Amino acid sequence: MLKDITLGQFFPGDTLAHKLDPRTKLLVTVFYVVALFTAKSYIAYGVLILTLIVAVRISRVGAKALFKGLKPVLFIIAFTALLNLFYTPGTELCHFWIFRITIEGVRAAITMMLRITLLIMGTFLLTYTTSPIRLTDGLESLLGPLKKIKVPVHELAMMMSIALRFIPTLIEETDKIMSAQKARGADFETGSLMQRAKALVPLLVPLFVSAFRRADELATAMECRCYHGDEGRTKLNVLHYQTRDYLVLGYYAVLVAAVIALR
Amino acid sequence: MEMIKTQDLAFTYPGTEDQVNTRALRGVDVTIERGSFVVILGHNGSGKSTLAKTFNAVLLPSGGKVYVEGMDTMDESLLLEIRRRVGMVFQNPDNQIVANVVEEDVAFAPENLGVPSAEIRKRVDDALEAVGMTQFVKHAPHLLSGGQKQRIAIAGVLAMKPECIVLDEATAMLDPIGRREVLAAVEKLNREQGITVVLITHHMNEAEHADRVIVMNDGLVVMDGKPREVFTRKKELEDIGLAVPDTVSLLFSLREAGMDVPVDAITVEECADAIAKNFT
Numbered sequence: 001m002l003k004d005i006t007l008g009q010f011f012p013g014d015t016l017a018h019k020l021d022p023r024t025k026l027l028v029t030v031f032y033v034v035a036l037f038t039a040k041s042y043i044a045y046g047v048l049i050l051t052l053i054v055a056v057r058i059s060r061v062g063a064k065a066l067f068k069g070l071k072p073v074l075f076i077i078a079f080t081a082l083l084n085l086f087y088t089p090g091t092e093l094c095h096f097w098i099f100r101i102t103i104e105g106v107r108a109a110i111t112m113m114l115r116i117t118l119l120i121m122g123t124f125l126l127t128y129t130t131s132p133i134r135l136t137d138g139l140e141s142l143l144g145p146l147k148k149i150k151v152p153v154h155e156l157a158m159m160m161s162i163a164l165r166f167i168p169t170l171i172e173e174t175d176k177i178m179s180a181q182k183a184r185g186a187d188f189e190t191g192s193l194m195q196r197a198k199a200l201v202p203l204l205v206p207l208f209v210s211a212f213r214r215a216d217e218l219a220t221a222m223e224c225r226c227y228h229g230d231e232g233r234t235k236l237n238v239l240h241y242q243t244r245d246y247l248v249l250g251y252y253a254v255l256v257a258a259v260i261a262l263r
Numbered sequence: 264m265e266m267i268k269t270q271d272l273a274f275t276y277p278g279t280e281d282q283v284n285t286r287a288l289r290g291v292d293v294t295i296e297r298g299s300f301v302v303i304l305g306h307n308g309s310g311k312s313t314l315a316k317t318f319n320a321v322l323l324p325s326g327g328k329v330y331v332e333g334m335d336t337m338d339e340s341l342l343l344e345i346r347r348r349v350g351m352v353f354q355n356p357d358n359q360i361v362a363n364v365v366e367e368d369v370a371f372a373p374e375n376l377g378v379p380s381a382e383i384r385k386r387v388d389d390a391l392e393a394v395g396m397t398q399f400v401k402h403a404p405h406l407l408s409g410g411q412k413q414r415i416a417i418a419g420v421l422a423m424k425p426e427c428i429v430l431d432e433a434t435a436m437l438d439p440i441g442r443r444e445v446l447a448a449v450e451k452l453n454r455e456q457g458i459t460v461v462l463i464t465h466h467m468n469e470a471e472h473a474d475r476v477i478v479m480n481d482g483l484v485v486m487d488g489k490p491r492e493v494f495t496r497k498k499e500l501e502d503i504g505l506a507v508p509d510t511v512s513l514l515f516s517l518r519e520a521g522m523d524v525p526v527d528a529i530t531v532e533e534c535a536d537a538i539a540k541n542f543t
Contacts, residue, residue, distance in 0.1 A: 221359035
């Protein structure tokens with residue numbers, strides 16, 4: 001049952017969106033978010049929506065998957081929209097009881113909803129089209145300059161990729177421990193929230209103990225394979241920017257510049 | 264030529280110094296010849312795993328010396344050189360696979376050694392080919408079987424171009440099929456590429472193809488010789504908690520029952536032939 005959990009879902013594919021350098025995609029996502037939060041005019045929003053639609057079409061990620069990603073944040077979107085709707089001062093449109101709806105409020109609510117929806121869809125598109133390893137590689141490479149000010153970029157990237165590597169292993173182990181506890185009469189499914197939380201203790205303790213043992217063994221195995229930090233380290237798959245990366249980056253740079261200029 | 268040589272090697276796990284009889288190794292002198300296939304046997308706590316871990320400086324001797332191709336493992340400046348030469352495969356395949364794609368994992372060691380990308384690609388392909396896992400190059404390791412994972416781990420070590428591979432109970436967690444796969448892969452490497460193999464195990468049957476068997480008990484080497492010499496010492500082996508291979512055990516029983524059979528037929532084929540001779 002736990003095996004269904006996916007983190008940073010990735011839909012393998014062979015489209016332009018998949019083939020782009022992960023660094024390009026990361027940068028472009030940042031550009032897009034900046035553009036979203038500086039956009040003021042309707043034209044700007046129109047262009048941003050259009051850009052996302054084109055990107056989604058290119059990536060061949062189903063609209064269904066994108067909207068599914070929105071589900072958990074639906075409440076937040078609705079809540080911010082309502083707050084904006086009722087608490088923005090300005091020209092009154094109508095009012096009932098203690099609520100006053102203004103033209104500015106309607107506008108703010110719509111833009112807020114648009115912003116959050118586009119933001120989430122844009123970032124989901126990134127994780128849908130980029131495998132976790134390439135994403136980590138891209139992050140490590142982009143943040144590379146920070147090494148100069150002693151930020152442990154390589155170590156962080158390594159930790160991230162090891163964490164990703166061990167998610168399935170630990171989930172499998174959790175399943176096993178749960179089965180073992182259930183066989184001895186443990187009950188994880190019924191009772192109050194407190195009781196269920198308490199029932200998790202005998203699950204978490206062995207899981208943590210085993211995770212530490214694994215970490216120790218993995219560290220030894222890594223040392224045996226000559227791991228000694230990123231000093232003099234090379235890569236099997238080196239990232240290279242291609243023409244398509246420059247084109248995409250160029251487009252988004254122009255987009256951000258235009259949106260800011262149009263304010 | 265000698266690959267690994269220990270001199271009066273002693274080891275005590277930290278934190279146990281003040282207790283009596285807690286020395287894991289108590290003066291071990293062994294020499295592993297280059298290109299040989301050596302099996303180290305012993306029951307739990309005999310010191311066999313501790314001995315193996317001193318071979319590539321995972322553990323440093325608390326007394327005596329370990330030399331790898333003449334290099335002292337205590338010399339920290341030689342650490343990477345020693346570890347590149349003596350690769351180690353551990354018991355739990357899940358805890359030694361670093362990356363979540365097979366090729367990335369095999370590439371881990373050469374990446375650490377600063378090998379150029381094109382050369383890494385070649386080494387990864389060669390190593391996977393040598394263990395017969397080429398078709399899994401883009402797979403996620405957690406979806407493979409135990410034997411396949413362990414062969415990936417061996418490929419990961421091979422990509423360092425080691426002179427010697429130490430398998431520290433690498434078959435203990437595998438099912439019989441997985442065990443056979445791993446042993447076949449290791450025997451092939453020994454035969455075809457001349458890589459020295461040190462196999463730590465408590466499965467007697469895995470020793471039948473070895474050049475040499477070393478039996479450990481209580482931190483000491485108690486027997487050392489060719490498999491057929493060692494396994495015919497049934498009584499002594501049983502005294503230290505080890506069972507002889509099924510074939511030898513059968514031959515001993517037949518002998519007691521009055522049949523004239525040799526006791527040094529280790530493999531199943533040899534054993535069958537020896538018994539068949541009695542009926543012709």
